[in-house]
Amino acid sequence: MDFVKKHIVEPGTTVRLKKIATEPDGPFDDKQDAYDFTADTIAKMRDLQYRLYVEGKQSLLIVLQAPDAAGKDGVIRKVFGHLNAQGVRTFPFKVPTEIERSHDFLWRIHQCTPAAGQVSIFNRSHYEDVLVVRVEDLVPKRVWSKRYEMINQFELLLAENGTRIVKFYLHISPAEQLERFKERLDRPEKHWKLNLGDYDARQQWDAYREAYETAFEKCSTKAAPWFVIPADKKWYRNAAVSAIVCQTLEEMDPQFPEVDVDLDQVRKRYEDALAQLDDDA
Amino acid sequence: MDFVKKHIVEPGTTVRLKKIATEPDGPFDDKQDAYDFTADTIAKMRDLQYRLYVEGKQSLLIVLQAPDAAGKDGVIRKVFGHLNAQGVRTFPFKVPTEIERSHDFLWRIHQCTPAAGQVSIFNRSHYEDVLVVRVEDLVPKRVWSKRYEMINQFELLLAENGTRIVKFYLHISPAEQLERFKERLDRPEKHWKLNLGDYDARQQWDAYREAYETAFEKCSTKAAPWFVIPADKKWYRNAAVSAIVCQTLEEMDPQFPEVDVDLDQVRKRYEDALAQLDDDA
Numbered sequence: 438m439d440f441v442k443k444h445i446v447e448p449g450t451t452v453r454l455k456k457i458a459t460e461p462d463g464p465f466d467d468k469q470d471a472y473d474f475t476a477d478t479i480a481k482m483r484d485l486q487y488r489l490y491v492e493g494k495q496s497l498l499i500v501l502q503a504p505d506a507a508g509k510d511g512v513i514r515k516v517f518g519h520l521n522a523q524g525v526r527t528f529p530f531k532v533p534t535e536i537e538r539s540h541d542f543l544w545r546i547h548q549c550t551p552a553a554g555q556v557s558i559f560n561r562s563h564y565e566d567v568l569v570v571r572v573e574d575l576v577p578k579r580v581w582s583k584r585y586e587m588i589n590q591f592e593l594l595l596a597e598n599g600t601r602i603v604k605f606y607l608h609i610s611p612a613e614q615l616e617r618f619k620e621r622l623d624r625p626e627k628h629w630k631l632n633l634g635d636y637d638a639r640q641q642w643d644a645y646r647e648a649y650e651t652a653f654e655k656c657s658t659k660a661a662p663w664f665v666i667p668a669d670k671k672w673y674r675n676a677a678v679s680a681i682v683c684q685t686l687e688e689m690d691p692q693f694p695e696v697d698v699d700l701d702q703v704r705k706r707y708e709d710a711l712a713q714l715d716d717d718a
Numbered sequence: 719m720d721f722v723k724k725h726i727v728e729p730g731t732t733v734r735l736k737k738i739a740t741e742p743d744g745p746f747d748d749k750q751d752a753y754d755f756t757a758d759t760i761a762k763m764r765d766l767q768y769r770l771y772v773e774g775k776q777s778l779l780i781v782l783q784a785p786d787a788a789g790k791d792g793v794i795r796k797v798f799g800h801l802n803a804q805g806v807r808t809f810p811f812k813v814p815t816e817i818e819r820s821h822d823f824l825w826r827i828h829q830c831t832p833a834a835g836q837v838s839i840f841n842r843s844h845y846e847d848v849l850v851v852r853v854e855d856l857v858p859k860r861v862w863s864k865r866y867e868m869i870n871q872f873e874l875l876l877a878e879n880g881t882r883i884v885k886f887y888l889h890i891s892p893a894e895q896l897e898r899f900k901e902r903l904d905r906p907e908k909h910w911k912l913n914l915g916d917y918d919a920r921q922q923w924d925a926y927r928e929a930y931e932t933a934f935e936k937c938s939t940k941a942a943p944w945f946v947i948p949a950d951k952k953w954y955r956n957a958a959v960s961a962i963v964c965q966t967l968e969e970m971d972p973q974f975p976e977v978d979v980d981l982d983q984v985r986k987r988y989e990d991a992l993a994q995l996d997d998d999a
Binding site for chain 2: 491510513514517518520521522523525526527529558560611612615618619622626628629631632633636639693694696698700702703704706707709710711714
């Protein structure tokens, strides 16, 4: 199955999240089938990321956005946890600090974009500045409404410099979210995650949905597409995200660099060093 | 076995690398025994790092130094690759850039020290400024000779702020290094790693050994000890490094934070949300 085609928000189209299922509708026979697929895909992804790292020319930016408990941390652990740590960095964007607030909203983001050869993973992102900021009315509409085009130009800047961008929205239902909140209550080792604010955000579910829909419509571009991933089932979520990242890396087609040393010369140096070693012994 | 005790450079002692074996001398029955031990240790380390991340009070800095092909990349992949990516960052320190050279030698290092809850892994480090810089005579002795105490005070600054520091030297023999260079020659997919400079550095083996010995003697401190790890066998190297990091994390003893919300209140909010969900259905 072509997961990219299935879940991409085609640039220029409108999105109605209510009409997009949070439950998967294929293509796996069962959970185990999905696990096997994901393991294979992750192995491929790992190999491609290694090539990206060694090639040192292109880079990859992965943006994760989602309601609380939808699985951003889970995806980072279960999917991206398998990437080679030397080539990947994860950046959680939380409530801006005083210094961050004293700059424009893209300032702190720009510092975390991936260098050539690298992968950056954003756990939340600059999109919060048209999501929570819009829903909670943290700045006036005349301020946040200008940000969509600023974001598009910023992402184009990165893309033109060799960065591929994929943006994931983990789409869960209010019922599944509540189920996961219950798990946090039921399991004492998860109590540290409890937060009354989680329930406040649920009250704003519709407002967030609308804010997300606007972001997808205005900011799903050819250079930086959005993907809406059915996320009520973790096994499907992980399969789809890994498949899309893998396909993206395949398209980037990173190559080991040409060998720019003279192999005969290296062989000669090796033989000399070996002879030296025997002399010393 | 107490790997910390076995491999630590006791502060204030002198080190003669030639007298320290590069081959392991225990405690494993065979390779498989070491693999099993390492897998168990990594699982413990992973759990402890998760607590460190959630606790958000202390941090860990791991420094890796070694001759070429001694296994810095291998340790990062095989041992630290299992840490949760959200709590760990790897920093390769290469030849300083123009901007970096226009600052003091600790400037670029300081930007990469771990925040509370985080682990930083340095692939090479500020020690290059008393190693390659000394051996290759890149600055005069009066400059580099002052750096040991600067490094000690810098590391103390970090330690006093809640950062544990462990520094590993991966100790391989010239013969084993040459063996690994041969592998790069024999396997075309490793040709991109070939570098004539590797053979030049071998000519300076003794000078590097002396520079390392000085660094260990002057900069193995209580706050930031050096460990010399026999690294001719990858299975022993990985076992020892994971055991020492695991033991360090155990000593740090990170704790899940106290739950500071009223559980009854959360339960009430959950019940309300559930009732609301049923109403909507």
